[in-house]
Each structure stands twice: as C-alpha cells, then as structure tokens.
Amino acid sequence: SQKIEQNSEALNIQEGKTATLTCNYTNYSPAYLQWYRQDPGRGPVFLLLIRENEKEKRKERLKVTFDTTLKQSLFHITASQPADSATYLCALDSNRDDKIIFGKGTRLHILP
C-alpha cells in the first residue's frame, strides 16, 4: 500500500532563508497531492494542491513541486518568517481510490 515519508520530524531555518520540506511516497503517483499547515491545538489549514500533470504550483511565498519520477514533492517557503513556524503535512490519495493518507508532518521552526 502507499506510504508517505516527510523528510524530518523537525527543521530549523534562519529567518529570511528558504525552507524546503520533502514529501516522498512509495508506490504509484497520486492523482493529487496537498500540503497543509497545522498549528498546535488546531486543525490543519489547506495551503496548496498540485495535480499529477502539474510540475509546480505557487502561492505568494509558497511553492510546491511534484516529481513523479522521483516520487517526491517539495514544499518551499521563501523569505521565511517566525510566523511560518508550524507543522506542515502532505496528503495524497492512497490508491487512486480517494482514501486520503497524510504524512506525519515536519515541524518547522523559523529562528529570528
């Protein structure tokens, strides 16, 4: 069955730098891949969706790439700010059957 791995449990980045988070999956390429942000004690908040036929998506300081050859999505936050500190989750469909699976997330700390 499909598995997701997000690169590390925690990542420390200096303010102003670009933070890059990784989401790897093991089997077939999902039709859709989503990224969410979650703050402590709150539900995840949708950030970006990328489809299998899209290589890249941008939204303000956020950029997502989707490489079906590497079976990987990268999530970038440029000009990072302390307010970007949160846990970031990737999600995809498990077997093209709409069962959604989430990665365990990466806790991002932007250091002032």
Add this chain to the structure above:
Amino acid sequence: KAGVTQTPRYLIKTRGQQVTLSCSPISGHRSVSWYQQTPGQGLQFLFEYFSETQRNKGNFPGRFSGRQFSNSRSEMNVSTLELGDSALYLCASSSVQGLNTEAFFGQGTRLTVV
C-alpha cells in the same frame, strides 16, 4: 461563511463507554471526512461521507462508525472505548469527494479515555 464546527471540543470518557462526536460542515459542502490524530501515528483517515453515503473507509475496527444526515452534518461513534482511542478527532468538509479540492478542517474534539 461559518467554518467547520465540531462538538464537543473536549471529552473525557472511561474504558468501555461509547462516545458520539458531531461535525457541522461548511454550508453547501456535501463531503465530510473524519480523521484520528495521535502523536505516534499522525493523522489517520477514518472514513468519508458524501451525500449521506459512506464512500471510503480507513483501516479502523468496526467500533468506529459514522453517519451523515441530509443536511450534511455528520456524527462519528466509537463504542467500547479503549485507552488507545485517546486522540484528537478531526473532521474536514469539502465541496466534492476526494482530494481534488481543498478540505476545511474543524478544530477537533480532544477525546481522553481513562
């Protein structure tokens, strides 16, 4: 418009009891999904309802069940509670089924089983 509302926010139950959690989706949304979140396992998919029908189910025992009403509100029930059921239960609503559109999550219900 109002967001996804989950009630109650916090709940303490004892082993063996049952519990019902409620989720009111965003107005107009017909898809409601439920997730269990624990520190060890992360966010795990429980099930998805669309237009009152269960469309997908995750790998959870039959003690976990749900339903959706004609107004799209959904309830999730856990019977014979176990200590391991302690978790944050999240619901998410979206306009269509599946991952093809953004999902809006509620604040969650924190269930503690003692």
